[in-house]
Amino acid sequence: xxxxxxxxxxxxxxxxxxxxxxxxxxxxxxxxxxxxxxxxxxxxxxxxxxxxxxxxxxxxxxxxxxxxxxxxxxxxxxxxxxxxxxxxxxxxxxxxxxxxxxxxxxxxxxxxxxxxxxxxxxxxxxxxxxxxxxxxxxxxxxxxxxxxxxxxxxxxxxxxxxxxxxxxxxxxxxxxxxxxxxxxxxxxxxxxxxxxxxxxx
Amino acid sequence: xxxxxxxxxxxxxxxxxxxxxxxxxxxxxxxxxxxxxxxxxxxxxxxxxxxxxxxxxxxxxxxxxxxxxxxxxxx
Numbered sequence: 001x002x003x004x005x006x007x008x009x010x011x012x013x014x015x016x017x018x019x020x021x022x023x024x025x026x027x028x029x030x031x032x033x034x035x036x037x038x039x040x041x042x043x044x045x046x047x048x049x050x051x052x053x054x055x056x057x058x059x060x061x062x063x064x065x066x067x068x069x070x071x072x073x074x075x076x077x078x079x080x081x082x083x084x085x086x087x088x089x090x091x092x093x094x095x096x097x098x099x100x101x102x103x104x105x106x107x108x109x110x111x112x113x114x115x116x117x118x119x120x121x122x123x124x125x126x127x128x129x130x131x132x133x134x135x136x137x138x139x140x141x142x143x144x145x146x147x148x149x150x151x152x153x154x155x156x157x158x159x160x161x162x163x164x165x166x167x168x169x170x171x172x173x174x175x176x177x178x179x180x181x182x183x184x185x186x187x188x189x190x191x192x193x194x195x196x197x198x199x200x201x
Numbered sequence: 202x203x204x205x206x207x208x209x210x211x212x213x214x215x216x217x218x219x220x221x222x223x224x225x226x227x228x229x230x231x232x233x234x235x236x237x238x239x240x241x242x243x244x245x246x247x248x249x250x251x252x253x254x255x256x257x258x259x260x261x262x263x264x265x266x267x268x269x270x271x272x273x274x275x276x
Contacts, residue, residue, distance in 0.1 A: 020264045027262045051271040103209060111204025116237040117244055125251040139257055157252035182213035189241075189248040 004067055011058045019055060026068055027051075030075050033154040036147040037079045037169075038086075046082055050075040065160065072159035076169045095148035096176040102186050120196040128192070137201035141191040149184035156181050203231045208238045216246040 007025075010018035030047040038046055053074050061070055106115040122128045129135055145153060151170065155161045156177075167174045195201060203211075208231055214220055215228055232239050 016268070019268060023264045023267050024262050025256075027264075027267060029257050032257050048267065048270055051267065055271065101206075101210060104206075107204075107206040107209075111206035113205045113237045117240040119240070120244060120247075122247075125247065125254045128247070128251045129254060135255065138251065138255055142252075142255075142257070153252060157249060158255065158257070160253070178213065178217075178219075182210075185213055185245055185249055185252075186209075188252065189245050192248055192251070193244070 005063070008058065008061060008063065008067060011055070012061075019051075022054075022067075023051065026071055029068065029154075029158060030071060032143070033072060033151070033159060034075055034079045036151045037092075038082050042082050042086065046075055046078045049078045049082075053078070068158070069160040072155065072161055073165070076155075076161075076165070080169065092148075092170060095151075095170060096172040096180065097148075098176075098179050099146070099183065102183065102190060118193060118197050120193070122196070133201065134192075134195055137191065137195055138188070140201065141188060145184050145187055149180050149187070152177055152180040153184040153188070157185075203227045205231075205235065205238055208232075208235070209241060212242055212245045213249075215242055216249060 007018050007021050011022060027047060030050055031043050034043040034046045037043075050071060054071055057074075061067070065073075106113060108114045128138075142150065142153065148170075152166060155166045155169070156163070161169075163174045163177050167177050170177070172180075208215075208228065211220070211224070211228060214224075220228060232242070
């Protein structure tokens with residue numbers, strides 16, 4: 001049994017220490033995922049409501065998705081309810097517009113690479129994530145993405161939500177979600193490439 | 202024949218396996234000849250897989266106050 005499954009079994013038994021472990025592991029993620037949707041102040045309320053609902057319903061959690069994905073689904077529902085309640089707080093009207101490729105200047109007029117990708121020192125996510133400075137740099141740049149790209153990257157990559165769930169939550173077409181995800185990945189790739197070349201964030 | 206710029210635009214569809222048969226043939230043909238695009242697509246996938254595994258929870262979290270406010274399930 002891995003650590004997450006063990007924590008879930010303890011949560012199902014109502015172990016307060018497991019609640020603390022769960023909050024420590026996922027609270028910041030819930031805040032980060034919901035800030036672009038509802039704003040900083042309401043994100044705290046969304047996260048709090050998410051924990052109330054999650055602890056009350058954890059017995060029904062069957063482990064068909066990761067615990068973080070399950071929490072993210074609850075948080076999205078709470079964020080939607082919060083947005084309905086405070087409809088003027090955060091507008092998503094400008095979301096989903098494709099700003100175009102962030103690497104367009106790296107190609108010649110006929111579409112060949114003029115600044116090709118460099119060779120990287122790291123081959124796997126584990127190798128990348130063992131470097132504390134690089135991890136911190138990724139987090140920093142994740143928060144610097146445009147709000148719509150940041151939300152989609154958080155929901156898809158970090159939370160593991162399906163495209164149709166994200167589209168529904170943001171009121172956008174799945175095609176828009178895929179474009180936003182691609183732009184977000186491209187920007188994060190550029191950040192990683194810079195770190196691989198320079199060794200600094 | 203797809204250009205490298207077009208390959209970069211297809212990057213996420215490639216790593217998410219969402220190409221039509223015809224586009225997939227064009228992509229495979231391009232990749233077989235272009236080490237630069239092979240690098241880009243491989244690195245884009247590594248970027249995506251790294252994001253899937255990153256934790257954003259290393260900051261201090263005041264679990265006591267959160268637990269108090271959400272009422273413990275055994276309370």
